[in-house]
Amino acid sequence: MLEVNGLTGGYGDKPVVRKLDFKVQKGTFFGILGPNGCGKSTLLKLITGVLEKQAGEVIIDGKQLEAYDRKSLARKITLLPQQPESSFSYTVKDVIEMGRYPHKKGLFHFYDETDERKVNGVIRLLNLEKYAALPLPSLSGGEQQRVYLARALVQEPAILLLDEPTNHLDISYQIEMMKQIKGLAREKGITIIAVLHDLNMASLFCDEILLMSEGEKVSLSGPKQALSEGNISGVYNTPLMRRDHPTTPKPLITFDFQEKGNWSHNDELVSYKESEEVITISAEGFMKTLTTSEKEEGFSWEKEFKFVKQSQEPVILRSDDNFFFASDNRPSLKRGRLLTDDNNQLLIIKNSRNEIAVLAIFIDGFLQESDFFRLLAKIGRWIGENPYTENKEEEPVIVLAASQRKSEENRSKNALILSLKKLITYGISLELNKEV
Amino acid sequence: MRNSFIRSITSKLKSKTAVYAGMVLLLAVAFFAGISAGSANITARDILFTIVSIFPWAGTEAQVDPLLAHIILEIRLPRVLLAVFVGASLAVAGAAFQGLLRNPLADPYTLGASSGSAVGAVAVIYFGLSLPMLGMLTLPVVSISAGFLTLILVLAFARMVQRSLAVETIILTGIIFSSFLGAVISLFIALSGDELRQLIYWLLGSVGMRGWNHVYIIIPFFAAGFLLLLIHWRELNAFVFGEQSAHHLGINVGRKKVMILFAASLLTGAAVAVSGTIGFVGLVIPHFVRILWGADHKHLIPLSAMAGGAFLVFADIISRTIIAPGELPIGVITAIIGAPVFGLILISKNRGKLA
Numbered sequence: 001m002l003e004v005n006g007l008t009g010g011y012g013d014k015p016v017v018r019k020l021d022f023k024v025q026k027g028t029f030f031g032i033l034g035p036n037g038c039g040k041s042t043l044l045k046l047i048t049g050v051l052e053k054q055a056g057e058v059i060i061d062g063k064q065l066e067a068y069d070r071k072s073l074a075r076k077i078t079l080l081p082q083q084p085e086s087s088f089s090y091t092v093k094d095v096i097e098m099g100r101y102p103h104k105k106g107l108f109h110f111y112d113e114t115d116e117r118k119v120n121g122v123i124r125l126l127n128l129e130k131y132a133a134l135p136l137p138s139l140s141g142g143e144q145q146r147v148y149l150a151r152a153l154v155q156e157p158a159i160l161l162l163d164e165p166t167n168h169l170d171i172s173y174q175i176e177m178m179k180q181i182k183g184l185a186r187e188k189g190i191t192i193i194a195v196l197h198d199l200n201m202a203s204l205f206c207d208e209i210l211l212m213s214e215g216e217k218v219s220l221s222g223p224k225q226a227l228s229e230g231n232i233s234g235v236y237n238t239p240l241m242r243r244d245h246p247t248t249p250k251p252l253i254t255f256d257f258q259e260k261g262n263w264s265h266n267d268e269l270v271s272y273k274e275s276e277e278v279i280t281i282s283a284e285g286f287m288k289t290l291t292t293s294e295k296e297e298g299f300s301w302e303k304e305f306k307f308v309k310q311s312q313e314p315v316i317l318r319s320d321d322n323f324f325f326a327s328d329n330r331p332s333l334k335r336g337r338l339l340t341d342d343n344n345q346l347l348i349i350k351n352s353r354n355e356i357a358v359l360a361i362f363i364d365g366f367l368q369e370s371d372f373f374r375l376l377a378k379i380g381r382w383i384g385e386n387p388y389t390e391n392k393e394e395e396p397v398i399v400l401a402a403s404q405r406k407s408e409e410n411r412s413k414n415a416l417i418l419s420l421k422k423l424i425t426y427g428i429s430l431e432l433n434k435e436v
Numbered sequence: 437m438r439n440s441f442i443r444s445i446t447s448k449l450k451s452k453t454a455v456y457a458g459m460v461l462l463l464a465v466a467f468f469a470g471i472s473a474g475s476a477n478i479t480a481r482d483i484l485f486t487i488v489s490i491f492p493w494a495g496t497e498a499q500v501d502p503l504l505a506h507i508i509l510e511i512r513l514p515r516v517l518l519a520v521f522v523g524a525s526l527a528v529a530g531a532a533f534q535g536l537l538r539n540p541l542a543d544p545y546t547l548g549a550s551s552g553s554a555v556g557a558v559a560v561i562y563f564g565l566s567l568p569m570l571g572m573l574t575l576p577v578v579s580i581s582a583g584f585l586t587l588i589l590v591l592a593f594a595r596m597v598q599r600s601l602a603v604e605t606i607i608l609t610g611i612i613f614s615s616f617l618g619a620v621i622s623l624f625i626a627l628s629g630d631e632l633r634q635l636i637y638w639l640l641g642s643v644g645m646r647g648w649n650h651v652y653i654i655i656p657f658f659a660a661g662f663l664l665l666l667i668h669w670r671e672l673n674a675f676v677f678g679e680q681s682a683h684h685l686g687i688n689v690g691r692k693k694v695m696i697l698f699a700a701s702l703l704t705g706a707a708v709a710v711s712g713t714i715g716f717v718g719l720v721i722p723h724f725v726r727i728l729w730g731a732d733h734k735h736l737i738p739l740s741a742m743a744g745g746a747f748l749v750f751a752d753i754i755s756r757t758i759i760a761p762g763e764l765p766i767g768v769i770t771a772i773i774g775a776p777v778f779g780l781i782l783i784s785k786n787r788g789k790l791a
Contacts, residue, residue: 074686102686
């Protein structure tokens with residue numbers, strides 16, 4: 001659909017876009033990413049002929065860009081700007097009708113039934129019926145952007161370029177807009193080329209991503225390869241972190257935000273409190289937490305861990321800062337015991353049947369996510385192998401929490417595992433032995 | 437509240453015919469009022485019969501006092517017609533400049549075109565020029581040419597500054613040229629002796645005592661400029677959303693922009709040539725029309741023409757009756773009415789009540 005070969009162009013002597021090659025297949029959602037000033041917007045200007053290129057070629061639908069006259073080019077390719085400004089007020093329908101311009105010939109441009117049908121079709125498609133007769137400025141930013149999208153669609157382009165289309169919109173409009181555009185690419189076979197800033201939006205919606213830096217191509221591939229931690233951290237010159245999206249097989253990008261001063265140097269990581277109903281473990285700062293409780297999903301950051309001693313419903317309640325854990329319709333909890341070694345703490349809570357109901361480990365140190373899983377597996381094995389706990393019906397809920405503080409002396413992972421094994425074995429025997 | 441808003445908009449759209457009818461009526465009222473107002477007492481019946489009697493096939497023998505008929509045909513009628521065409525030209529040019537430059541404050545003066553015309557006219561008066569073959573047409577011809585020349589210079593200069601001819605560059609260049617030409621006019625005034633009163637009077641603008649010649653001069657220019665702009669209504673609408681946006685709609689931005697500028701300066705130059713500098717018509721009238729009937733240039737241009745024509749006729753009536761038998765320059769009246777009205781429009785617009 002679109003082919004760019006050795007494209008070079010920009011302002012003055014120093015080209016902003018340098019020797020760029022890429023191809024976009026029909027119906028693809030093609031994202032262009034890169035830091036500010038990397039030449040994304042210039043690239044769009046070169047593709048649409050707003051800016052004259054200095055070298056290379058742009059081939060649209062098998063024909064050189066130069067071979068098109070203005071109107072026929074506008075029937076092939078158009079651009080949805082960030083937010084076109086208008087000092088005067090038009091009705092929504094007036095604005096959308098303007099999109100028929102490239103399809104009209106002659107001096108007087110009579111607007112006929114075909115035009116009317118197409119305009120109404122797009123108005124319906126984008127759910128703009130109730131706004132059609134309103135003046136454009138009376139609409140919100142998101143609705144206005146939809147009107148401009150409608151105008152672009154009425155042009156019936158084969159390629160729709162987007163320049164940061166969701167820049168001014170709140171998250172709900174961003175998602176709605178991107179979904180709508182993605183749907184167009186799929187249903188109408190319109191090729192979408194979008195300059196995006198939001199890496200996560202790009203990851204979720206793009207089929208292919210062109211990553212640019214200083215006017216040159218860094219990578220061109222699907223989101224998984226293009227948005228590798230190395231690629232994006234290098235291009236944006238910022239340590240970025242990549243995770244996987246919880247429900248969609250796409251990468252999720254975020255960054256390391258080290259908040260200092262959360263922790264002061266106390267002897268103990270967490271402290272134990274107990275009331276009639278609840279056992280509360282309070283930490284000084286947030287701890288990254290993983291638990292085997294069915295009610296929790298993946299990792300979370302917690303400051304308080306509450307265990308309800310007596311409860312009917314198997315629930316974990318979560319308020320903003322609290323990890324609120326209610327024992328299921330199991331026997332009620334007894335008083336817990338908090339053990340401490342050099343760096344870690346262990347909480348064991350037994351139930352009324354004298355089984356271990358909760359085993360919570362609090363670690364002062366930094367753990368990778370993979371460390372959490374390895375530890376969890378090991379703890380499970382230790383419990384299974386322990387003479388006091390083997391062959392027990394009831395499996396304890398395991399809570400694993402780490403302060404994620406990076407200390408100066410880097411303790412080896414093996415040392416941590418060894419000391420935890422010691423602590424847990426000791427804790428279990430202490431708890432269960434005594435009762436026997 | 438939304439609903440009533442929608443209803444008022446739809447009723448506005450449905451009544452487009454009513455709007456045009458009302459505007460024609462307003463223009464007719466202005467026309468008759470303009471002819472009858474003055475020291476000689478003229479009735480609508482006199483006017484009708486006199487005008488009909490011009491046409492030989494009408495067959496009505498003059499039932500009007502020949503003196504009155506002379507006043508109507510040779511003094512009042514050309515004066516009113518001149519006011520209509522000058523007002524219409526300025527308003528249409530203003531509408532076009534505002535749309536093209538996306539600037540509600542643009543008007544025929546912004547681009548320096550009218551300053552250029554004024555310098556041409558002032559030079560003719562100051563030097564007492566009379567070109568062979570042209571005679572009394574020297575002033576309008578020189579004036580229109582000077583206006584054009586200025587516009588071409590402005591565009592050439594703007595292109596030198598920035599090849600893409602961005603709107604902001606054009607406006608800035610226009611302002612620079614206007615200031616410079618304004619200084620040239622002041623220089624003429626400072627150096628003038630006997631011609632001073634004539635110069636000042638011409639600069640303040642007037643549609644009086646010009647006769648049919650001036651009407652004949654402005655009509656072709658008006659027709660050409662008006663038609664050119666009218667067929668570019670779609671392009672003008674598109675330009676309102678920015679040049680790049682117009683480009684993406686498939687508009688040949690460079691060519692259409694020059695075309696619209698050309699047409700609008702044709703109108704400005706012709707108006708300035710026949711009536712002097714009359715301010716605020718090009719600024720206020722398009723605003724007013726836009727607020728009442730929307731920004732769509734398909735209607736904005738013809739409605740502005742009619743409103744501008746009627747407005748200038750009324751302004752002319754005031755200028756020659758308020759201190760009768762004396763006469764005020766019409767530019768004074770348009771500015772005295774126009775400036776405060778424009779201020780009010782700005783205030784209410786910014787408060788979101790209108791527009």
